[in-house]
Amino acid sequence: MLNPKIQEAFNKQINAELFSEYLYLSMAAYFEAEGFKGMAQWMRMQADEERMHALKFYDYIYDRNGRVTLTQIEAPKTQWNSPLDAFEDAYKHEQKVSGLINELSNLALSEKDHMAHQFLEWFAGEQVEEESAALTIVDQLKLVGDHGMALYMIDQQLGQRQPPAAPGAT
Numbered sequence: 001m002l003n004p005k006i007q008e009a010f011n012k013q014i015n016a017e018l019f020s021e022y023l024y025l026s027m028a029a030y031f032e033a034e035g036f037k038g039m040a041q042w043m044r045m046q047a048d049e050e051r052m053h054a055l056k057f058y059d060y061i062y063d064r065n066g067r068v069t070l071t072q073i074e075a076p077k078t079q080w081n082s083p084l085d086a087f088e089d090a091y092k093h094e095q096k097v098s099g100l101i102n103e104l105s106n107l108a109l110s111e112k113d114h115m116a117h118q119f120l121e122w123f124a125g126e127q128v129e130e131e132s133a134a135l136t137i138v139d140q141l142k143l144v145g146d147h148g149m150a151l152y153m154i155d156q157q158l159g160q161r162q163p164p165a166a167p168g169a170t
Protein backbone atom coordinates (compact mmCIF):
# COMPACT_ATOMS: atom_id res chain seq x y z
CA MET A 1 0.00 0.00 0.00
CA LEU A 2 1.28 3.42 -0.97
CA ASN A 3 2.11 5.79 1.90
CA PRO A 4 -0.94 8.14 2.19
CA LYS A 5 1.21 11.30 2.18
CA ILE A 6 2.97 10.18 -1.02
CA GLN A 7 -0.35 9.18 -2.56
CA GLU A 8 -1.84 12.61 -1.87
CA ALA A 9 1.22 14.39 -3.24
CA PHE A 10 1.32 12.20 -6.38
CA ASN A 11 -2.38 12.85 -7.00
CA LYS A 12 -1.63 16.58 -6.78
CA GLN A 13 1.18 16.09 -9.28
CA ILE A 14 -1.24 14.38 -11.71
CA ASN A 15 -3.29 17.56 -11.57
CA ALA A 16 -0.16 19.70 -12.13
CA GLU A 17 0.87 17.61 -15.16
CA LEU A 18 -2.65 17.79 -16.63
CA PHE A 19 -2.61 21.56 -16.06
CA SER A 20 0.70 21.63 -17.98
CA GLU A 21 -0.98 19.74 -20.82
CA TYR A 22 -3.83 22.27 -20.79
CA LEU A 23 -1.45 25.25 -20.68
CA TYR A 24 0.59 24.03 -23.66
CA LEU A 25 -2.54 23.21 -25.64
CA SER A 26 -3.69 26.77 -24.92
CA MET A 27 -0.35 28.06 -26.22
CA ALA A 28 -0.79 25.85 -29.31
CA ALA A 29 -4.22 27.43 -29.85
CA TYR A 30 -2.68 30.91 -29.55
CA PHE A 31 0.07 30.09 -32.07
CA GLU A 32 -2.46 28.52 -34.44
CA ALA A 33 -4.55 31.72 -34.33
CA GLU A 34 -1.45 33.85 -35.01
CA GLY A 35 -0.37 31.77 -38.00
CA PHE A 36 2.69 30.20 -36.35
CA LYS A 37 1.90 26.66 -37.46
CA GLY A 38 5.28 25.24 -36.45
CA MET A 39 5.16 26.64 -32.91
CA ALA A 40 1.57 25.35 -32.63
CA GLN A 41 2.82 21.89 -33.60
CA TRP A 42 5.70 22.08 -31.07
CA MET A 43 3.26 23.03 -28.30
CA ARG A 44 0.88 20.21 -29.22
CA MET A 45 3.74 17.72 -28.92
CA GLN A 46 4.64 19.31 -25.59
CA ALA A 47 1.03 18.96 -24.41
CA ASP A 48 1.11 15.26 -25.38
CA GLU A 49 4.27 14.81 -23.32
CA GLU A 50 2.61 16.36 -20.28
CA ARG A 51 -0.29 13.93 -20.58
CA MET A 52 2.28 11.11 -20.64
CA HIS A 53 3.81 12.54 -17.43
CA ALA A 54 0.39 12.56 -15.76
CA LEU A 55 -0.21 8.94 -16.81
CA LYS A 56 3.19 7.87 -15.44
CA PHE A 57 2.11 9.06 -11.99
CA TYR A 58 -1.32 7.50 -12.52
CA ASP A 59 0.16 4.09 -13.36
CA TYR A 60 2.69 4.32 -10.55
CA ILE A 61 -0.02 4.93 -7.94
CA TYR A 62 -1.75 1.71 -9.04
CA ASP A 63 1.54 -0.20 -9.29
CA ARG A 64 1.86 0.56 -5.57
CA ASN A 65 -1.73 -0.42 -4.82
CA GLY A 66 -2.89 3.18 -4.26
CA ARG A 67 -5.90 5.15 -5.49
CA VAL A 68 -6.01 7.93 -8.10
CA THR A 69 -8.44 10.76 -7.41
CA LEU A 70 -8.81 13.44 -10.08
CA THR A 71 -9.63 17.04 -9.23
CA GLN A 72 -10.55 20.20 -11.10
CA ILE A 73 -7.99 21.57 -13.55
CA GLU A 74 -7.36 25.31 -13.39
CA ALA A 75 -8.11 27.31 -16.56
CA PRO A 76 -4.93 28.28 -18.43
CA LYS A 77 -4.05 31.69 -19.79
CA THR A 78 -5.31 32.04 -23.39
CA GLN A 79 -3.47 35.03 -24.83
CA TRP A 80 0.18 36.10 -25.13
CA ASN A 81 1.80 39.22 -26.60
CA SER A 82 4.32 37.46 -28.82
CA PRO A 83 6.01 34.08 -29.38
CA LEU A 84 8.74 35.23 -26.96
CA ASP A 85 6.12 36.05 -24.31
CA ALA A 86 4.61 32.55 -24.63
CA PHE A 87 7.93 30.68 -24.55
CA GLU A 88 9.10 32.76 -21.58
CA ASP A 89 5.93 31.63 -19.79
CA ALA A 90 6.66 28.03 -20.80
CA TYR A 91 10.19 28.33 -19.37
CA LYS A 92 8.90 29.84 -16.11
CA HIS A 93 6.30 27.10 -15.90
CA GLU A 94 8.93 24.36 -16.29
CA GLN A 95 11.04 25.95 -13.54
CA LYS A 96 7.97 25.79 -11.31
CA VAL A 97 7.39 22.13 -12.19
CA SER A 98 11.05 21.36 -11.41
CA GLY A 99 10.43 22.82 -7.95
CA LEU A 100 7.41 20.54 -7.52
CA ILE A 101 9.45 17.47 -8.51
CA ASN A 102 12.15 18.50 -6.02
CA GLU A 103 9.56 18.80 -3.26
CA LEU A 104 8.21 15.34 -4.11
CA SER A 105 11.73 13.92 -3.92
CA ASN A 106 12.21 15.59 -0.52
CA LEU A 107 8.94 14.08 0.68
CA ALA A 108 9.89 10.61 -0.59
CA LEU A 109 13.16 10.86 1.37
CA SER A 110 11.57 12.21 4.55
CA GLU A 111 9.00 9.38 4.37
CA LYS A 112 11.87 6.94 3.73
CA ASP A 113 10.12 5.74 0.55
CA HIS A 114 13.15 4.93 -1.57
CA MET A 115 11.07 3.28 -4.27
CA ALA A 116 9.08 6.47 -4.81
CA HIS A 117 12.34 8.44 -4.75
CA GLN A 118 13.77 6.20 -7.45
CA PHE A 119 10.61 6.66 -9.56
CA LEU A 120 11.03 10.45 -9.29
CA GLU A 121 14.59 10.36 -10.62
CA TRP A 122 13.25 9.95 -14.17
CA PHE A 123 11.27 13.17 -13.72
CA ALA A 124 14.29 15.01 -12.34
CA GLY A 125 16.22 14.19 -15.53
CA GLU A 126 13.21 15.07 -17.66
CA GLN A 127 12.93 18.52 -16.01
CA VAL A 128 16.51 19.35 -16.91
CA GLU A 129 15.61 18.63 -20.55
CA GLU A 130 12.31 20.54 -20.39
CA GLU A 131 13.95 23.67 -18.96
CA SER A 132 16.81 23.48 -21.43
CA ALA A 133 14.49 23.05 -24.44
CA ALA A 134 12.30 26.02 -23.45
CA LEU A 135 15.27 28.26 -22.63
CA THR A 136 16.95 27.48 -25.96
CA ILE A 137 13.85 28.70 -27.81
CA VAL A 138 13.56 31.79 -25.57
CA ASP A 139 17.18 32.65 -26.42
CA GLN A 140 16.60 32.17 -30.17
CA LEU A 141 13.49 34.36 -30.07
CA LYS A 142 15.35 37.09 -28.15
CA LEU A 143 18.10 36.98 -30.73
CA VAL A 144 15.81 37.53 -33.74
CA GLY A 145 13.46 40.10 -32.13
CA ASP A 146 10.67 40.96 -34.57
CA HIS A 147 12.61 40.05 -37.70
CA GLY A 148 9.89 38.37 -39.78
CA MET A 149 12.08 36.12 -41.91
CA ALA A 150 13.98 34.80 -38.90
CA LEU A 151 10.75 34.19 -36.98
CA TYR A 152 9.46 32.30 -39.98
CA MET A 153 12.57 30.12 -39.97
CA ILE A 154 12.27 29.37 -36.24
CA ASP A 155 8.63 28.49 -36.82
CA GLN A 156 9.61 26.08 -39.60
CA GLN A 157 12.28 24.50 -37.42
CA LEU A 158 9.98 24.02 -34.40
CA GLY A 159 7.34 22.50 -36.66
CA GLN A 160 9.67 19.57 -37.28
CA ARG A 161 9.16 18.24 -33.77
CA GLN A 162 7.78 14.71 -34.02
CA PRO A 163 5.60 12.85 -31.52
CA PRO A 164 7.58 10.42 -29.34
CA ALA A 165 7.57 6.85 -30.70
CA ALA A 166 4.89 4.66 -29.13
CA PRO A 167 6.35 2.30 -26.51
CA GLY A 168 7.34 -0.99 -28.09
CA ALA A 169 7.11 0.36 -31.66
CA THR A 170 10.28 -0.25 -33.61
Ligand code: MG
Pocket residue numbers: 017020049050053097
Ligand atom coordinates in the same frame (compact mmCIF):
# COMPACT_ATOMS: atom_id res chain seq x y z
MG1 MG B 1 5.65 17.53 -17.03
